[in-house]
Amino acid sequence: MIIDNMKVYWVLLLLFLISFKTFAHEPIYGHGPHVLYKGGFAPGLVFNSGTGFLETEYELEYGLTSKWTIGAVVPFSNASGLYSTEYYILKGKYRFFTDYEPGSMNEIAAFGGYQLSKVSNGITALNLGLTGGREAIDWYWFASAAYTAKFTNAALKPGNEINYDFTLGYRPFEIDYYKPDLVIFLEFLGKYQQKGELNSASINNSGGNSWAVAPTFMLTYRNYAFRAGVEFGVADNGYITKPKTNFKIGFEVHL
Amino acid sequence: MKGNKYFNSVLSAILFLSLFIFSNNSLSQTNQDGQKKYVKLQVDGLACQLCAYGLEKKLKALDGAENFNIDFKEGYATFDLPESTKITKEELKQIVSDAGFSLKSVVFSDEPFKNKNEKKSLLK
Numbered sequence: 001m002i003i004d005n006m007k008v009y010w011v012l013l014l015l016f017l018i019s020f021k022t023f024a025h026e027p028i029y030g031h032g033p034h035v036l037y038k039g040g041f042a043p044g045l046v047f048n049s050g051t052g053f054l055e056t057e058y059e060l061e062y063g064l065t066s067k068w069t070i071g072a073v074v075p076f077s078n079a080s081g082l083y084s085t086e087y088y089i090l091k092g093k094y095r096f097f098t099d100y101e102p103g104s105m106n107e108i109a110a111f112g113g114y115q116l117s118k119v120s121n122g123i124t125a126l127n128l129g130l131t132g133g134r135e136a137i138d139w140y141w142f143a144s145a146a147y148t149a150k151f152t153n154a155a156l157k158p159g160n161e162i163n164y165d166f167t168l169g170y171r172p173f174e175i176d177y178y179k180p181d182l183v184i185f186l187e188f189l190g191k192y193q194q195k196g197e198l199n200s201a202s203i204n205n206s207g208g209n210s211w212a213v214a215p216t217f218m219l220t221y222r223n224y225a226f227r228a229g230v231e232f233g234v235a236d237n238g239y240i241t242k243p244k245t246n247f248k249i250g251f252e253v254h255l
Numbered sequence: 256m257k258g259n260k261y262f263n264s265v266l267s268a269i270l271f272l273s274l275f276i277f278s279n280n281s282l283s284q285t286n287q288d289g290q291k292k293y294v295k296l297q298v299d300g301l302a303c304q305l306c307a308y309g310l311e312k313k314l315k316a317l318d319g320a321e322n323f324n325i326d327f328k329e330g331y332a333t334f335d336l337p338e339s340t341k342i343t344k345e346e347l348k349q350i351v352s353d354a355g356f357s358l359k360s361v362v363f364s365d366e367p368f369k370n371k372n373e374k375k376s377l378l379k
Contacts, residue, residue, distance in 0.1 A: 037309025038353040063309075066355045100299035100357040102330035135302040137327045177325040181304050223308040254308050 028227045028248045029214045030165030030187045031131045031144035033109035035095045036063030041255040042071075050246030054078050059252070067095045087117045097132075104136035111146070121154040133167070140169030140183065159194035159207050180221045187214040189231070193240050208238015216248075223254040290338035295368050297359040298332050298351055301325060307332075310354040317342060317350075330359075333368050 026032030028046070036042055040063040048055040054077065061071035073089040080086065091113035099106040108130070115125040129146025145164040150157065169185045188211075195207035216229025227250040233242030301307050310332060311323045319337035326333070336342065344361050351358040362368075 034306065035355065037306070037313070037355050040309050040312070066353050098300070098357075102297075102299055102301075103327055104302050105300040105356075135306075137302055175303070175327045177304060177307065177327070183303070220304045222304055223312075225305055254305060 027142060027165070027167040027169075027185050027187045027214075028216050028218075028229050028250055029189055029212075029231055030142060030167045031111065031129065031146070032135075032142040032167070033093075033095055033107035033131045033133055034135065035067060035069040035093055035109065036061055036254070038063050038066045042252055043255070044250060044252030046248060046250040048246060048248045050244050053246075054083070069093050086119055086122060087115050090114045090116070091127075093131075104134060106132075106134045108132040111144075117152075121152060123158065124151045125149065126151075129163075137175050138171055140167070140171075140185070142167040142169075155199050157197040157200075159196045161194070162192045163190070165189045178222070180219060183218045183220075185214075185216045185218070185229070187216055187229070187231075188212075189214060189243075191240070193238075206239050208236060208240040210236040210240050210242040212243045225252045225254075226250070227252075291335045292338050292340075293335055293364040293367050294333065294342075294347075295362040295364070296332045296347060296351065297330055297361075298356045299330060299359055300356040301327055301330055301332070306355060310351065310356060313350045313354050335367075 026034055042059075042061040044057075044059040044061070046057040046059065048057070055075055056077075057073050057075045059071060059073045061069055063069050070092045071090075073091065074085055075087070075089070076083055076085045091111065093109050093111040095107055095109040097106075097108040109132070111127075111129050111131060113125075113127040115123070115127070117124050125148055127146055127148045129144055131142065131144035133142035134140060143164075143166045145162065148161040148163065150160055152158075165187060167185050167187045169183050171181070171183050173182060175181050190209070190211045192209050193207050196203045211234045212231050213234050214229050214231040216227065219226045228248065230245065230247045231243055232245050236242040298310065301310075307325050307327075310325075314320050314323060314332070314334055317336060318340045320334050320340070323332070323334040325331070344358075347361055348358045
């Protein structure tokens with residue numbers, strides 16, 4: 001009985017931590033359609049922390065073509081008590097629409113990720129989504145929606161998810177190529193989680209919706225970027241709780 | 256002993272700085288002596304430094320390319336090349352495309368670009 005309770009606890013913690021990692025050069029909580037240039041490398045480091053948890057993500061992305069970026073994430077977290085990694089993520093993004101204008105770009109991209117669990121009864125997940133938006137020298141917007149299907153050998157299977165977000169961005173100072181460049185974002189984040197299953201039977205007291213808002217920013221200097229922000233849970237319904245207040249800090253470089 | 260360590264550190268820093276300044280000066284001198292051509296690309300989609308860096312990196316891979324700059328407001332990227340470096344509009348178009356942008360036009364000039372109304376050979 002105690003072991004079963006422990007399993008539920010770990011699965012719930014993992015659930016909380018599962019969120020397919022963002023690509024470089026987009027909102028730090030949400031998603032955006034931008035991809036790396038052909039042959040470009042982008043190593044990055046993201047810290048995510050709040051009450052009682054710390055997660056560090058080591059990321060590496062590569063521009064396979066000017067439209068297609070692939071990447072890998074190795075997250076370390078203290079979810080299991082030890083600061084360790086319990087899963088790896090492989091991800092990709094393909095930008096299939098671009099509308100270029102002087103000083104701006106409208107884009108749409110499809111993205112996906114595969115989360116591979118290290119532990120035998122861990123959660124393997126597949127994530128597929130669409131994202132679009134506009135980057136311009138004065139303001140930005142991004143929107144995305146993604147479906148995450150979860151698979152596990154454990155008796156308790158968490159519900160699949162739909163995550164969606166909308167981001168507005170504003171550049172308060174005129175952009176200059178050789179001066180630091182600041183963009184401030186306001187990210188709106190939503191999640192719908194289907195009911196979980198215990199021994200293939202639907203769990204009534206599971207599933208629901210949650211919403212959050214995150215003021216964030218991106219400070220770049222040529223090929224170096226620093227992103228940070230705080231996420232505040234706003235509302236929830238059903239049997240999931242809104243995200244606890246947490247912050248993210250990210251560093252990345254384009255090589 | 257402590258004073259010596261301090262002295263050595265200061266000396267090393269001065270030597271390092273001198274080398275850095277010397278190497279930059281020598282580079283500038285070499286460039287001033289050679290014949291240059293100045294290139295101006297009208298590129299659509301330039302909206303942020305991080306994405307524009309890909310264009311800089313690809314253009315700087317051209318033999319002798321330097322003094323790269325971007326005017327985001329006007330949508331121009333400018334850089335210098337040694338006169339001996341041959342490059343066509345098609346090659347530049349491919350470079351800009353690989354960087355994730357769209358090339359609209361190319362202007363070559365014998366003089367540095369100062370304003371947007373230069374009367375040079377416009378390759379459409």
